[in-house]
Amino acid sequence: MGIAERKEREKQEKRDLIVDAAARIFAEEGYERTSMRGIAERIEYSPATIYLYFKDKDELLHAVHELGFGLLMKEMSKVAAVADPLERLRLISLEYVRFCFEHPQYYNLMFNSLEPLNYYEDHCNWDTGRKAFDFLQYAIEDCMQKGLIVEQEPKALTFFCWSFVHGMVSLYTRNRLRALDLSDEESRALIFTGVNTWLDLMKK
Amino acid sequence: MGIAERKEREKQEKRDLIVDAAARIFAEEGYERTSMRGIAERIEYSPATIYLYFKDKDELLHAVHELGFGLLMKEMSKVAAVADPLERLRLISLEYVRFCFEHPQYYNLMFNSLEPLNYYEDHCNWDTGRKAFDFLQYAIEDCMQKGLIVEQEPKALTFFCWSFVHGMVSLYTRNRLRALDLSDEESRALIFTGVNTWLDLMKK
DNA sequence: GCAATTTACTGAACATTGTTTAGTAAGTAA
DNA sequence: TTACTTACTAAACAATGTTCAGTAAATTGC
Numbered sequence: 001m002g003i004a005e006r007k008e009r010e011k012q013e014k015r016d017l018i019v020d021a022a023a024r025i026f027a028e029e030g031y032e033r034t035s036m037r038g039i040a041e042r043i044e045y046s047p048a049t050i051y052l053y054f055k056d057k058d059e060l061l062h063a064v065h066e067l068g069f070g071l072l073m074k075e076m077s078k079v080a081a082v083a084d085p086l087e088r089l090r091l092i093s094l095e096y097v098r099f100c101f102e103h104p105q106y107y108n109l110m111f112n113s114l115e116p117l118n119y120y121e122d123h124c125n126w127d128t129g130r131k132a133f134d135f136l137q138y139a140i141e142d143c144m145q146k147g148l149i150v151e152q153e154p155k156a157l158t159f160f161c162w163s164f165v166h167g168m169v170s171l172y173t174r175n176r177l178r179a180l181d182l183s184d185e186e187s188r189a190l191i192f193t194g195v196n197t198w199l200d201l202m203k204k
Numbered sequence: 205m206g207i208a209e210r211k212e213r214e215k216q217e218k219r220d221l222i223v224d225a226a227a228r229i230f231a232e233e234g235y236e237r238t239s240m241r242g243i244a245e246r247i248e249y250s251p252a253t254i255y256l257y258f259k260d261k262d263e264l265l266h267a268v269h270e271l272g273f274g275l276l277m278k279e280m281s282k283v284a285a286v287a288d289p290l291e292r293l294r295l296i297s298l299e300y301v302r303f304c305f306e307h308p309q310y311y312n313l314m315f316n317s318l319e320p321l322n323y324y325e326d327h328c329n330w331d332t333g334r335k336a337f338d339f340l341q342y343a344i345e346d347c348m349q350k351g352l353i354v355e356q357e358p359k360a361l362t363f364f365c366w367s368f369v370h371g372m373v374s375l376y377t378r379n380r381l382r383a384l385d386l387s388d389e390e391s392r393a394l395i396f397t398g399v400n401t402w403l404d405l406m407k408k
Numbered sequence: 409g410c411a412a413t414t415t416a417c418t419g420a421a422c423a424t425t426g427t428t429t430a431g432t433a434a435g436t437a438a
Numbered sequence: 439t440t441a442c443t444t445a446c447t448a449a450a451c452a453a454t455g456t457t458c459a460g461t462a463a464a465t466t467g468c
Contacts, residue, residue: 007444014445030318037426045446046448048427048428048429048446048448049445049446049447051426052446056426056427057426111375112316114378126382126383130383152401159375159384160372162371163372164367164368167370167374171363171366171370174315174318175318176315179333179334180337190363194360194364194367197364198364201354201406218416239454240454241453241454241455251456252417252418252419253417255455256417260456
């Protein structure tokens, strides 16, 4: 059945085409200002066509969401091989920060947006997020077993680490560092400093 | 000039009426789902009337925003008299967390939303946010002067404290704690624990 | 007290959004 | 060749933020 397979392949290709265009526009314009019509125009199809591949805007942006997580995991995995767990933890954090700096729209969609989560209310689990969390937790457990950092319930401590870095970059991307009277470079530098400060505090 | 004054007063009252209605609907429905028409209907005026008092939705939601900051500052000020600066710092953080739990829509508007910030691009400064930041910084400087916590550039350390708590509550309100498989109560408890853990780490 | 003007407000419209539906034209199968 | 399926679109719908011309009442000047 070569025809059916080709059709299946073509369907997948078109799906990818849509997600790719959506991701692009989204990255340029931000979530709010990305319209279904805009995406349709970019791929030179009618808006209705998108609805043949995605239930609604939510589902489409969920696909972009997944794409973003793929990207983040790729970046973070680069340092998976570093032997020293404390140094690995440091590098993971820095990669995380860098990801937010380079792809703020992805970051906000993945961690700050409320919208594409209607999707999860149906599909419930948040596997992609979970995977990234586990990756971090593993590094922290490693540190703890080797007695490099304070002892704490691993999941809780992982959450605290994540929260700290997430807090910094979120305030940054959401423009709330205005309160600090810093230039953009100074803000970024401060965040990198923050990562090191945090790790120092956690060290035993 | 009694008439002019009465008119001025009436104008202010109507403005407040609009902001109040907007805040209410916003708190019920969330930012996205709050429409100008909905607000107009609630106060029994035409949508166009709102535009006589506010330039656009942005400016109206900025007013709600200010209202939220007033509320937060009121909560936080309750502990301003506590003498022990470390305990004061702890209580400020807990009030902050509690505020987020009780008024998540306000919180997200104040610290997570991107939308009503067009306003600030024109009016530039973020005085209300600055005030809350200074309040926190003062407590931290107090701790530092009395040698209770690690020594650090005060503004930076204040930012780190803020980021940590903000990170936790943001992940919570944005439903990203899904990754942790916790009940709502457990999540909230974990955040309160986080505040204490953080303070312990900062202690000398 | 009457006329002119200002004020406060609205109805109706505009452009833009996400989404649905009825219909079409091409590709596939019998 | 005929029937059916697939892939797609034009057009419409309802809801959004926003604007504008017009109106009726309140205020002012004479």
